[in-house]
Amino acid sequence: DNEQGTLTYDHSRKKYPPIRNISSTEKKRILVTGGAGFVGSHLVDRLMLMGHEVIVLDNFFTGNKRNIEHWLGHPHFELVRHDVVDPFMIEVDQIYHLACPASPPHYQYNPIKTVKTSVMGTINMLGLAKRVKARFLLTSTSEVYGDPQEHPQKETYWGYVNPIGPRACYDEGKRVAETLTYAYAKQDRVDVRVARIFNTFGPRMNENDGRVVSNFIIQALKGEDLTVYGEGDQTRSFQYVHDLVDGLIALMNQPCQDPMNLGNPDEYTILEFAEMIRDSVNRGVRIIKLPSTTDDPQRRRPDIGRAQHYLGWSPKFSVGQGIGETVEYFRKVVRDNDL
Ligand code: NAD
Ligand code: UDP
Numbered sequence: 001d002n003e004q005g006t007l008t009y010d011h012s013r014k015k016y017p018p019i020r021n022i023s024s025t026e027k028k029r030i031l032v033t034g035g036a037g038f039v040g041s042h043l044v045d046r047l048m049l050m051g052h053e054v055i056v057l058d059n060f061f062t063g064n065k066r067n068i069e070h071w072l073g074h075p076h077f078e079l080v081r082h083d084v085v086d087p088f089m090i091e092v093d094q095i096y097h098l099a100c101p102a103s104p105p106h107y108q109y110n111p112i113k114t115v116k117t118s119v120m121g122t123i124n125m126l127g128l129a130k131r132v133k134a135r136f137l138l139t140s141t142s143e144v145y146g147d148p149q150e151h152p153q154k155e156t157y158w159g160y161v162n163p164i165g166p167r168a169c170y171d172e173g174k175r176v177a178e179t180l181t182y183a184y185a186k187q188d189r190v191d192v193r194v195a196r197i198f199n200t201f202g203p204r205m206n207e208n209d210g211r212v213v214s215n216f217i218i219q220a221l222k223g224e225d226l227t228v229y230g231e232g233d234q235t236r237s238f239q240y241v242h243d244l245v246d247g248l249i250a251l252m253n254q255p256c257q258d259p260m261n262l263g264n265p266d267e268y269t270i271l272e273f274a275e276m277i278r279d280s281v282n283r284g285v286r287i288i289k290l291p292s293t294t295d296d297p298q299r300r301r302p303d304i305g306r307a308q309h310y311l312g313w314s315p316k317f318s319v320g321q322g323i324g325e326t327v328e329y330f331r332k333v334v335r336d337n338d339l
Contacts, residue, residue, distance in 0.1 A: 016074050022051035029053045033084050034098030036063030038205045042241050043248060044068055059083040062101050067204050084121030091132050094252060097125045098139045105210035111169035118173030126184040137193040137252050138181045142300055143171045152301040155259045165295040193251050198263025198302045202241030202322060203329035216274055217330045220281035230292025232271030237301045239264035240322030243315040250311040263302035264315040281327055
């Protein structure tokens with residue numbers, strides 16, 4: 001097209017991040033559903049920089065064009081506004097299937113839609129993978145372990161999930177998504193990977209996301225009380241998003257099809273975590289306790305032995321390093337949006 005002079009990109013208007021030049025045999029066409037979201041946009045950045053062609057499908061429910069705007073117009077990049085609940089056809093080599101709201105306020109806003117997204121969205125993407133013989137990776141979650149009775153959680157643990165509670169639309173949705181993934185693998189020989197992602201944070205989390213890391217950081221930056229739900233003795237283990245992206249790409253490109261925990265085993269009580277954010281962002285704010293939420297998992301920490309063994313992967317960033325960069329990101333968001 002360029003040779004005919006019909007389709008040209010005006011690069012003088014805009015400078016793209018420098019991508020690697022790779023051979024056409026190495027270069028893959030990769031579909032990222034949910035690619036305008038928090039994790040998806042970081043994954044897209046890395047795949048683009050590696051020199052691949054990337055197609056993003058997103059309905060912008062919780063994602064934002066801003067997260068990927070630096071690639072708009074790039075010849076290796078395509079953005080399609082599409083809801084994964086509806087079928088979609090495209091020729092690709094790999095599918096990273098992320099599309100699904102991930103924070104409790106967002107996934108509980110319309111629980112029926114959340115289940116539809118997990119079930120019908122995953123069927124559609126597995127159907128596509130089957131048809132075009134693409135490798136398929138599902139981003140599942142530590143929530144499949146529910147309020148775990150085993151600690152830390154290994155992939156062999158079956159979980160403890162309330163099927164009718166407020167978190168069920170997400171937890172059970174992802175459990176069915178895993179079931180579908182292995183059913184397509186067995187019945188139709190789709191080449192699948194499943195990542196069970198533990199709490200992840202970093203720049204580009206939606207400022208209205210409602211998850212604990214963005215809540216505490218934004219509250220501290222605005223000089224507001226940090227809101228701990230319950231006594232704050234429940235635990236979480238937090239991983240920085242760049243570690244997760246390393247893990248997802250490593251998982252996709254190795255042979256093991258078993259579910260794989262991706263998380264940082266560094267475990268905090270929520271109260272400890274609130275104190276850490278207060279001490280590093282704004283010592284002037286108070287920590288207050290609000291009522292606890294229904295079915296809030298009490299302890300969560302990944303056993304990452306499997307990922308270490310099969311992927312040679314473990315987190316490289318400490319929580320403190322990641323928090324520093326995330327605070328700088330939200331400082332700008334709070335300033336620019338007058339929050
Ligand atoms: P996010 O809300 O920032 O991103 C989700 C993206 O999916 C958004 O861009 C949203 O607009 C899009 N989306 C939602 N429903 C859609 C639909 N029906 N059709 C098309 N697009 C749709 O969340 P995130 O933290 O980036 O999570 C990405 C994936 O990782 C999700 O599947 C989530 O379940 C999984 N995950 C994330 C975490 C975490 O801590 N961030 C932990 C476990 C699992
Ligand atoms: N939490 C909190 N205050 C907030 C947001 C969350 O105390 O403003 C707690 C929440 O009750 C849970 C933990 O922090 O115990 C992690 O919550 P988040 O919504 O980030 O993720 P989850 O792991 O529950 O999906």
